Amino acid sequence: MTLGGDDEVLLAPAGECVADVILRLCRLHWRGSPCVFEDADSDRSYPLSDPWVWKVGTASREFFVYRSQEDADLWGMEGVVPPNVNTMFHFLIGDPLPSDARFVEVGFAFDKRTTEIRCFIQDLRSCFLATMTRTLAPEAA
């Protein structure tokens, strides 16, 4: 799949279920829409109401979230066309950073940096920070 548009790289805590945090935020972002999840290694998409997504899918390191199955189908057929701009988000969760293994980089790719997307990025940052404050153990003295 060809990715166009723009991207943002954020820091998240290593060893945490980062995909779970992301999916919950996507569900809130597209509240009321039947979002679907697709692992990058598979062509199959699953609705976020499917327990598989939360049990197995959230262990994925690279995945797509579509606003709906219709959007996923349109992406599959036509790629980026005006009706489906920013209806698919692409996430890539990296390995722990060599410089500080407490963190991983999370790549977030989207089509167009709109006000909504800026807010979503801010929300992602905020969620990752909230997760870090709970999960990062203080440095040993």
Add this chain to the structure above:
Amino acid sequence: MTVHSLDRATLQAALEKTGSGWLLSYWGQDADKHLDKLVAELKGFVQEYRRRFKETPDLLELVDVNPAKAAAFFQVDTLMASRPMKVMIWRLLLGAEIAELDFQYKAGLGSSFRVQLVSPYGEEETYQSEETSDLRVLRHVGLTGVGAQFMLQGYYAFKGPN
């Protein structure tokens, strides 16, 4: 792997794989006794879950397919939570959202803990407990910031001093 293979050995392996192996050292010579008690409790949880939702939570499979979520489930706060709260936690791990949460406590009078979830299918579920120790569940609940508001979301491993 299903609940039928949940026994002392498999539970011990699950604790070690999920970072809670320290419990075995803590229990020391009493480890087997505690493991057996925990196995019985977890089997009870599985039965309760199956009774309520007609499906069997596969605790040990979670260790293999999603270690980060398994780490949250096999932490001591979850293992010691009351059975209704264990069910609530499993539902959170499977994507349910927290719609309402109420914890009340008065010294000498005990506590009341009530959580209302909305499943990914949109169904409301209520969980209640009067165990003050269930307060520990709260430190695993995540925060999702949306705009200027934070919402309680998800259930995650606690990696601070445990």
